Amino acid sequence: MISVAEIAAAIEFVRGLRVAHGALLACPVSRLQVRFRLGYQHACRLAAALEAQGFWEIVVTPSGLRGARLK
Numbered sequence: 672m673i674s675v676a677e678i679a680a681a682i683e684f685v686r687g688l689r690v691a692h693g694a695l696l697a698c699p700v701s702r703l704q705v706r707f708r709l710g711y712q713h714a715c716r717l718a719a720a721l722e723a724q725g726f727w728e729i730v731v732t733p734s735g736l737r738g739a740r741l742k
Contacts, residue, residue, distance in 0.1 A: 673713075673720045680707070681717055682726060689741050699729065699739035 684706055688696055696702065703714040718739070721727055727739040 673716055677707070677717060678720055678724070681721060685721070685727070685739075685741065694741045695730075696727075696739045696741065697736055699727070699737070 681703060684703075685696070685699075688702070700711070700714045700718050703709060703717055704711065707714070707717075709717065718729065721739075722729055725742060727741050730738050730740050732738055
């Protein structure tokens with residue numbers, strides 16, 4: 672279960688990344704895993720929650736790399 676506090680913390684983290692790296696983030700699930708010390712499945716659920724709230728959209732680049740386009 673993803674808590675509201677986790678989502679809020681993830682949004683703040685990603686906003687900071689956007690300032691530093693722009694609107695397309697590479698490896699968003701891995702970034703969440705490392706920053707919040709999460710397992711892969713939990714990080715995937717958190718990424719999906721961010722996508723469901725319209726915060727970002729998970730995309731696959733032409734080279735096959737997964738990324739997140741911030742909205």
